[in-house]
Amino acid sequence: MANDDDSKALDRAYQPSPGLGVAVSDPVQNPGLPPHRERMTDKDPKAMKAAVRTVYTLFYLSVAGSIWAVAAYMLFPIESGALIDVRHNNMFIGIGIAFALLAIGIGAIHWSKAIMSDKEYIEERHPTRGKDATREAAIKAFADANEESGFGRRTMIRNSLIAALVASVVPGITLFRGLAPFNTPENPIAGDPVALLSHTMWREGMRLARDPDGTPIRAADVQLGNAVHVIPEPLSELSHHDGYLEEKAKAIVLLMRLRPEQLIESEERKSWSYDGIVAYSKVCTHVGCPVALYEQQTHHLLCPCHQSQFDVTEHAKVIFGPAARPLPQLPIAVDDEGYLVAQSDFHEPVGPSFWERH
Structure with missing residues (x-):
């Protein structure tokens, strides 16, 4: 009897107390993706047009910044030797280049957030090398990306981005001129x-x-x-x-x-x-x-x-x-x-x- 009483006491000691959580063996369920929330540009065509205008305006402002950097190089020539020209040259060229690159960056971010497709996709990885069908699917994926981003369709954004990228290189090319001054009648060996x-x-x-x-x-x-x-x-x-x-x-x-x-x-x-x-x-x-x-x-x-x-x-x-x-x-x-x-x-x-x- 003593042994039976001890067993019952142990059973009572290991019973969970009221109010305490009990571990369960069921696995945690995948909650899935939250419901997709449409952006304003997805719901309102006017908002989409405004976003498109904003993006290509930023790209064209980048072009203007690059042009200003080249103009500043000519307006404040460091060859004059004047300290004020050297300071203005560095400051205004730097402002132009910084503005050009900043406008490209902000425009690209706004393009991706407000205009490009923001739907969620899940793509399963395949364990083997892609076959012909897979390659065709990859080509289709590029075509779909082009359609979703609007790069081929939205010509104003595409052309303005290309112009901004090309123009952003021009100030750097212009600055190389200062490394090799040209000969002048006053200084025939300036470039030698x-x-x-x-x-x-x-x-x-x-x-x-x-x-x-x-x-x-x-x-x-x-x-x-x-x-x-x-x-x-x-x-x-x-x-x-x-x-x-x-x-x-x-x-x-x-x-x-x-x-x-x-x-x-x-x-x-x-x-x-x-x-x-x-x-x-x-x-x-x-x-x-x-x-x-x-x-x-x-x-x-x-x-x-x-x-x-x-x-x-x-x-x-x-x-x-x-x-x-x-x-x-x-x-x-x-x-x-x-x-x-x-x-x-x-x-x-x-x-x-x-x-x-x-």
Whole structure:
């Protein structure tokens, strides 16, 4: 009896309490897709026409934005050298391109949401390669997509989209013109990079000056281990309109002083330095970045763009990185007043090595 009583007690203990949920073995039923809700453009032909007008208007506005970007490039030429033109050029071209791309994006989204078919479809995946019938069905699917999107039928949307996409490329093509200026009667070598980089404004007897204030540099003021950023003295007198930036980009120099016995100089270049002071172009021979980092202990110059390194003790030869040749050396001397002066221009072209050089 005791055992029977214990069994009944256990049965009562495992009975579910009132109000508690009981697990069931029936699987969860698929609720299916919610009822399709028609859009306003599906129910009202006027709303559909308004949506179509909105889409092709946005595409044509994109065309206008692209045209404006090209016009801004011509209205505010950066070749003028005026800082205000450079700022306006960047701002208005950027606004035009941004507006053109934004209008295409908004128009495409509005087209897909308000005009294209929004009915739900379920397509079963087949386990094998498609047969001829499957391929024909695929062709039919493309035809159905064309019909549902209205791309072939709605000519205003189609034509405006094509025009917007074509026009959006034009500003980029136009901007490429600035990479290769054309020759002019005033500047017959404007479009010839070989001629432009073969000569700078350095001339015999021209004083070396500090960048950017143009103060001439005395040899006695250059301390051991110093690295001084240098420009030609007459450069500080030029305005931006007179080509200041263009001339500076080619003529910038880095001046350093080492112990004379640390320099490893070839016979023809021993006269190019003065009492351990050497001057090299700051324009990296890889892609033209400014070489402005000097390690005093190793006497290495470092280009921060792609990590090319040059050895100042031995004619700035390349010791690491992608640069293809040493930095051009500017021959220097000292005038009667103790100021550092150039003996001549660089003896080789400055700048990247990918330009063809004579």
